[in-house]
Amino acid sequence: MKGLIYRELYLIRKTIVITLLVYFIFVAMMSLVCISTYAGNLKGVDGVIETFYPQAYFYAACIALVGMGYGHNDIIQKDYQSRWQLFSYTLPVSDRKIIASKFIVRGILLLTGLVLAILAEVIIAAAAKMPVSADHIKNILILGAVMTLCFSEIPLMLRFKNQNKGAVVTLLATSPFMAACFYFAWRFTKFCMSEAERLYGEVNDKTMAKVLTPYFDKAREICFIIAPFFVVGVIALLYVWSLKEYRRRRY
Template structure:
């Protein structure tokens, strides 16, 4: 199984290097902006670092987590095109180990993305002369847990053999969830505006943030506790599904 893991890691080397280059350039640029708030053009500007710093770490985390897993998405499609998928059925390795190797590679990439995301938080915090935020670390870990939904790419690709088809099916399946989320966000924004007006006399970004933060803190704490159970359940579900699709022998 080690050979299968090394194989997939080798095949995604180019996209991984590209992701790392984009990541380090982005983190360097964000760090320079933070430094400029006390030693450059932005020196003396009030509130810049408070607004910029939370956004910088979040986008850096997204680049790391999404980028590291991106290169693995089309491996199965290329395996079908190169006939590797057909050859894999002749290997002296059980079906479970073959599928497990794909999930292990995906897990390695996710863990690497988490390390890079946390590293970005440390670097940007140092550049901004601020302590590393444990709340930001929690947010990164929760985002990483949600990224395990991307493991669904493995059984979907085994079933449809084409990344475009898999992406369309995923979008159609997620459309109701996305619509519900947008509706909830709209209703919650209206609630925050009404509460900000009632409590502080006007609905501004500052007053709405005061209303929003307690709810966000509670949601984050719940999400942080639920994340491990979510990860185990999602990965187990997609593993069983992927094993079933692999055994269908779609050439």
């Protein structure tokens, strides 16, 4: 199984390098902006760190987690095209180990992205001369838990053999849920706007933040508790599904 893991990591080396390059350039740029607020042309400008820092760490985390998590997507499609998938059925390795190797590679990539996301928070916080935020770390961990959904690409690719087909089916299947989420977000935003108007007499970024913060903090604590169970459940279900799809021997 080690050979299978090394093989997939080798095949995605270019994607990993590109993701790391984009990540380090972005973190360097964000750090320079933070430094310029006290040693550059942004010195003396009020509110830059307060509005910029919470966004910088989040986008850096997204680059690391999404880039690493989805950098493995087209391997199965290429395996079908090169007929490696057909050859893999003859290997003296059990089906469970073959599927487990794909999950291990995806897990390695996702954990690497998580480490990079936390590292970005540390670097940007140091550049902004601010303490590392425990709330930001929790947000990163929750985002990492949500990113375990990227494991769904493995059974989808085994079933459809084509990344575009898998993406279309996923979009169609999840469109009702996404529509419900957008509707809830719209209704919740309208509610917060009315609360900001009622409590503070005006609706702007500051009053909206005051209304949103208690709800956001509560939701974060709930998600942080649920996250470990979500990760284990998602990976277990997707592993069983992947094993089932692999044993169908689609070729």
